Amino acid sequence: MTEGHDEHDLQHHNGSSSVHRDRSGTVALHERHHRETGEHPLDHLLRPGRIPHIWCTGCGLGVVLTAYLNGIQKAGVDLDKVAIVSGIGCTGRIAGYINLDSFHTTHGRALPFATGLKLANPELKVSVISGDGDLFAIGGNHLIHAARRNVDMLVLCVNNFNYGMTGGQVAPTTPVTARTQTSPYGCWEHPFNLPYVAAASGAVYVARWTVLHARRLVESVAEAVRHPGFSFIEVISQCPTNFDRPNKGGEGIDLMHFYEKKTVVKNGIDPKEADIGLYTPIVCGKFVDQSKPTYDSCYTNMCTMARGGKK
Amino acid sequence: MSRASDVLSGEHFINGNTASAEGAIAAGCRFFAGYPITPSTEVAERMSRRLPQIGGTFIQMEDELASMCAILGASWGGVKSMTATSGPGFSLMMENFGLGVMTETPSVIVNVMRGGPSTGLPTLAAQADVMQARWGTHGSCDVIALAPSSPQEMFDFTLRAFNLSERYRLPVMVLSDEIVGHMTEKVVIPPAEGIELFDRRKPSEPPSEGYLPFEPGPDLVPPMANAGEGYHMHVTGLTHDERGYPIITAAAQTKLVRRLCEKIRQNSRDIIACTEMETDGAEVVVVSYGISARTSWKAIRAAQRGGVKVGQLKLDTLWPFPEERVRALAGKVRGFVVPELNMGQMVYEVERCAAGQCRTRLVPHPGGETHDPADILAAIREVAA
Ligand SMILES: Cc1ncc(C[n+]2csc(CCOP(=O)(O)OP(=O)(O)O)c2C)c(N)n1
Numbered sequence: 001m002t003e004g005h006d007e008h009d010l011q012h013h014n015g016s017s018s019v020h021r022d023r024s025g026t027v028a029l030h031e032r033h034h035r036e037t038g039e040h041p042l043d044h045l046l047r048p049g050r051i052p053h054i055w056c057t058g059c060g061l062g063v064v065l066t067a068y069l070n071g072i073q074k075a076g077v078d079l080d081k082v083a084i085v086s087g088i089g090c091t092g093r094i095a096g097y098i099n100l101d102s103f104h105t106t107h108g109r110a111l112p113f114a115t116g117l118k119l120a121n122p123e124l125k126v127s128v129i130s131g132d133g134d135l136f137a138i139g140g141n142h143l144i145h146a147a148r149r150n151v152d153m154l155v156l157c158v159n160n161f162n163y164g165m166t167g168g169q170v171a172p173t174t175p176v177t178a179r180t181q182t183s184p185y186g187c188w189e190h191p192f193n194l195p196y197v198a199a200a201s202g203a204v205y206v207a208r209w210t211v212l213h214a215r216r217l218v219e220s221v222a223e224a225v226r227h228p229g230f231s232f233i234e235v236i237s238q239c240p241t242n243f244d245r246p247n248k249g250g251e252g253i254d255l256m257h258f259y260e261k262k263t264v265v266k267n268g269i270d271p272k273e274a275d276i277g278l279y280t281p282i283v284c285g286k287f288v289d290q291s292k293p294t295y296d297s298c299y300t301n302m303c304t305m306a307r308g309g310k311k
Numbered sequence: 312m313s314r315a316s317d318v319l320s321g322e323h324f325i326n327g328n329t330a331s332a333e334g335a336i337a338a339g340c341r342f343f344a345g346y347p348i349t350p351s352t353e354v355a356e357r358m359s360r361r362l363p364q365i366g367g368t369f370i371q372m373e374d375e376l377a378s379m380c381a382i383l384g385a386s387w388g389g390v391k392s393m394t395a396t397s398g399p400g401f402s403l404m405m406e407n408f409g410l411g412v413m414t415e416t417p418s419v420i421v422n423v424m425r426g427g428p429s430t431g432l433p434t435l436a437a438q439a440d441v442m443q444a445r446w447g448t449h450g451s452c453d454v455i456a457l458a459p460s461s462p463q464e465m466f467d468f469t470l471r472a473f474n475l476s477e478r479y480r481l482p483v484m485v486l487s488d489e490i491v492g493h494m495t496e497k498v499v500i501p502p503a504e505g506i507e508l509f510d511r512r513k514p515s516e517p518p519s520e521g522y523l524p525f526e527p528g529p530d531l532v533p534p535m536a537n538a539g540e541g542y543h544m545h546v547t548g549l550t551h552d553e554r555g556y557p558i559i560t561a562a563a564q565t566k567l568v569r570r571l572c573e574k575i576r577q578n579s580r581d582i583i584a585c586t587e588m589e590t591d592g593a594e595v596v597v598v599s600y601g602i603s604a605r606t607s608w609k610a611i612r613a614a615q616r617g618g619v620k621v622g623q624l625k626l627d628t629l630w631p632f633p634e635e636r637v638r639a640l641a642g643k644v645r646g647f648v649v650p651e652l653n654m655g656q657m658v659y660e661v662e663r664c665a666a667g668q669c670r671t672r673l674v675p676h677p678g679g680e681t682h683d684p685a686d687i688l689a690a691i692r693e694v695a696a
């Protein structure tokens with residue numbers, strides 16, 4: 001699932017702003033360098049000395065990291081202005097591998113930290129990358145409020161249906177009947193449908209992909225980063241160690257086969273229709289893409305009024 | 312960013328909470344995140360009016376966990392930031408106060424203390440969070456906390472809290488209480504040119520591959536880059552090295568936690584502030600802070616009229632604790648009297664430093680009102696006898 005330079009790529013790189021051209025120039029330079037030296041084409045975006053990573057064999061998080069890095073490059077934004085904020089969890093560790101400004105905060109609190117960062121410096125392009133437990137259990141309240149405010153940022157939520165980092169406990173995303181370390185008789189709580197929650201809370205861009213959909217994920221990241229306002233992308237990912245093996249879903253490769261066979265892309269549907277069961281077909285796609293004034297722009301208008309000027 | 316006209320220089324008749332907000336603005340604070348809670352709410356209300364007029368950001372968050380995190384994020388965005396709260400909200404901030412300590416993030420937390428535990432006395436004063444301020448976050452760390460006793464000190468100490476937080480790179484606490492927060496008195500705001508400000512030291516080198524965001528200077532404080540300046544730094548609440556990379560070993564922990572504590576201990580003379588009144592030749596010294604320092608004056612005067620040589624050590628900074636000064640006084644006096652609106656907190660520090668050289672007499676009060684000066688007077692007489 002490597003990202004080739006197709007026509008679509010070129011279109012983005014020939015975008016109108018000077019920032020676009022400048023960054024694509026840098027990207028092209030890096031690519032030539034990599035061809036000549038044999039280094040990995042994303043080396044310049046990975047922190048020196050941080051690989052090998054901590055993730056298990058067969059985990060989907062490597063794909064998410066790669067897709068994010070390709071997506072953010074493709075978005076054509078000034079990479080010096082990108083800030084990644086994460087909470088705690090296996091997914092939260094992504095921040096530490098990316099060679100851009102990155103903040104690894106506390107469990108559940110990536111969003112309010114990111115809100116402060118973005119409002120203090122609206123020039124920043126903020127991406128929050130964190131797990132399903134982090135963003136929807138302990139941090140659930142922050143998620144609905146950040147979406148409600150329509151703070152301009154991308155939230156990339158990796159849903160592996162459990163708390164991977166702490167050894168596989170039940171999460172607010174765990175499908176009914178799934179076994180985890182704290183649902184040994186099967187989960188009997190109703191899970192959240194994440195795109196539905198995000199959309200209902202006010203997100204202006206909502207999509208879901210699996211780690212098999214690497215190319216679409218890259219496109220989606222690029223699109224969401226450029227989309228003003230609160231964008232939400234759920235990435236369904238396997239956690240062979242703590243979720244899929246115990247639930248007889250198999251190894252990483254088996255899950256990739258599952259995603260290949262059992263996902264249906266339905267762009268534009270009501271995310272309400274996108275519930276997930278245990279190894280039942282997964283609906284993917286871009287569900288919401290709308291525009292609404294961002295927190296930042298409304299705040300700026302309010303300040304003009306406060307200073308006695310006209311709106 | 313800050314203009315002289317943003318500072319309301321002149322004489323004002325305002326309450327302590329408003330004075331605290333003005334102190335923050337005078338210090339260059341341009342980001343406030345908070346959640347309403349009595350008796351601190353006037354700080355947020357003032358900020359919500361003032362910041363939009365002067366190019367700052369005010370945001371009411373969904374809770375105090377969010378407020379604390381938002382001010383840390385804003386600080387990394389390059390803007391001086393603060394929050395204000397009271398007991399229950401202060402408890403909610405503790406985890407991320409620790410994140411601020413670990414990531415060395417300048418910011419200010421004002422806690423206008425009220426009676427607890429739990430919801431306690433929302434509208435009435437106490438001083439019962441002073442040990443929580445010291446030890447409330449998990450893990451080992453040293454902290455800075457200031458204790459204003461008047462609206463003027465709410466202005467002065469909030470301003471100083473910003474300077475200390477920028478200087479030593481940590482969230483600094485201002486521990487006020489309901490009475491000081493709501494008391495209205497004259498507050499003099501100096502001309503902007505006369506206000507000394509300390510802004511975080513920036514890295515001396517432009518961004519480069521080997522940049523070490525947590526390499527300390529000789530004062531043990533690392534210079535700080537802001538997000539978006541091209542330094543591509545990693546900031547984590549995990550134990551980390553000078554590169555900012557997580558390192559999960561005892562050796563890395565020892566190096567980092569020792570430095571975080573030492574940067575406060577080694578610079579404690581610069582941080583600690585006390586106001587002494589007639590301690591020379593005193594037989595009894597009243598060690599007090601905040602509103603209790605003021606309640607003590609009446610008792611001190613009455614005792615003096617009765618012939619007791621009594622003075623006062625008013626703690627302007629609670630943390631770091633002025634160990635050296637208390638130890639020195641302990642060698643000279645008969646005893647210390649410690650009135651506080653709690654069932655005994657700072658008294659443990661006084662006792663520890665007195666180390667048996669003299670008596671230490673607590674005058675406890677669980678809060679809801681000030682001490683009756685007669686109780687403090689009785690304690691002074693008892694210790695003097
Ligand atoms: C306040 C707090 N509570 C609990 C934890 C322990 N903890 C760390 S990660 C985690 C869950 C992570 O799950 P998720 O967000 O889904 O991320 P994943 O590891 O699955 O990627 C928990 C409970 C913590 N670090 N902090």
Ligand code: SF4
Binds near residue numbers: 055090164240241
């Ligand atoms: S525990 Fe699961 S989510 Fe975490 S690294 Fe291993 S496979 Fe990935």
Ligand SMILES: [Mg+2]
Binds near residue numbers: 131132133162163164
């Ligand atoms: Mg998870």
